Amino acid sequence: MLSYRHAFHAGNFADVLKHLIQLQLLEHLRKKDKGFCCVDTHAGAGGYLLGSDFALKNREFDNGIAKLWHRNDLPACVAAYVALVKHFNGSGRLERYPGSPLIARQLLRKQDRLVLYELHSTEIKLLNAAVSKDKRITVIHADGLTGAPDLLPPFERRGLVLIDPSYEIKTDYRQVTETLIKMTKRFATGTYALWYPVIDRSRNHELERALQNSGIKNIQLFELGLRADSHEDGMTASGMIVINPPWTLMAQMRQTLPWLASILANGTGNFRLETLAGE
Numbered sequence: 001m002l003s004y005r006h007a008f009h010a011g012n013f014a015d016v017l018k019h020l021i022q023l024q025l026l027e028h029l030r031k032k033d034k035g036f037c038c039v040d041t042h043a044g045a046g047g048y049l050l051g052s053d054f055a056l057k058n059r060e061f062d063n064g065i066a067k068l069w070h071r072n073d074l075p076a077c078v079a080a081y082v083a084l085v086k087h088f089n090g091s092g093r094l095e096r097y098p099g100s101p102l103i104a105r106q107l108l109r110k111q112d113r114l115v116l117y118e119l120h121s122t123e124i125k126l127l128n129a130a131v132s133k134d135k136r137i138t139v140i141h142a143d144g145l146t147g148a149p150d151l152l153p154p155f156e157r158r159g160l161v162l163i164d165p166s167y168e169i170k171t172d173y174r175q176v177t178e179t180l181i182k183m184t185k186r187f188a189t190g191t192y193a194l195w196y197p198v199i200d201r202s203r204n205h206e207l208e209r210a211l212q213n214s215g216i217k218n219i220q221l222f223e224l225g226l227r228a229d230s231h232e233d234g235m236t237a238s239g240m241i242v243i244n245p246p247w248t249l250m251a252q253m254r255q256t257l258p259w260l261a262s263i264l265a266n267g268t269g270n271f272r273l274e275t276l277a278g279e
């Protein structure tokens with residue numbers, strides 16, 4: 001049974017990196033008029049109230065979006081991300097945080113589509129309510145890792161697949177690699193973004209090695225950490241592994257990650273930028 005609820009973590013430092021990159025990838029797809037399809041294999045509830053008991057339990061957003069909210073020295077792609085979250089809030093106060101489905105919805109044009117998978121019986125109801133009445137969006141109450149490959153390639157032949165598991169089950173690490181191999185065989189030109197946490201670094205090494213040995217080409221990795229690796233300290237860092245990134249992404253992240261690490265982490269921040277496989 002799944003117990004993870006993203007409401008505890010909404011707007012934390014991991015969401016900042018994940019959603020900032022998601023936004024850049026969708027902005028790139030919007031550069032051409034032709035429609036695209038975005039598939040989110042682990043959608044969550046859609047959006048989150050930062051005043052809820054869940055979010056207030058550990059106030060994780062304090063080390064994430066809240067640290068960026070009032071700054072006027074944001075690098076360009078951080079500014080675009082904060083502007084999107086501000087748009088979602090309407091008022092000038094930080095009260096809500098959009099999850100990946102509502103971020104994607106904001107970027108959809110009339111010719112674009114969004115397909116959302118969610119397995120949790122409570123989250124699926126919240127998700128349906130959050131995106132209801134939008135004909136461009138399909139919500140599927142099923143396993144995104146086994147279901148989403150069947151949607152590929154999308155008829156548009158342009159698209160992004162976001163894979164954002166909660167890694168509650170240890171086999172998730174192996175399954176994401178297998179799923180990415182299957183997906184890239186079906187839709188080689190698609191862009192794929194895989195989120196990962198750093199809790200036990202040996203698992204990350206295994207994941208990276210598996211992807212490097214998978215035959216998948218053109219893989220970049222972007223990681224942001226609040227603290228050095230530790231076995232006792234929960235999630236110290238997280239990252240996004242992007243397959244077929246826009247050619248501009250590495251340069252953007254080279255400017256952005258050092259800045260985010262210094263602003264979000266009070267002197268203990270760290271980052272990684274790597275090409276795991278060339279084109």
Ligand SMILES: C[S@@+](CC[C@H](N)C(=O)[O-])C[C@H]1O[C@@H](n2cnc3c(N)ncnc32)[C@H](O)[C@@H]1O
Pocket residue numbers: 002004005006018041042043044045046098099100101117118119120123142143144145164165166
């Ligand atoms: C990290 S949260 C998603 C957060 C969301 N992507 C965002 O950025 O706002 C992971 C979600 O995946 C769901 N989940 C876990 N395993 C799944 C699976 N195999 N297929 C679909 N959803 C799954 C969980 O219930 C949880 O809501």
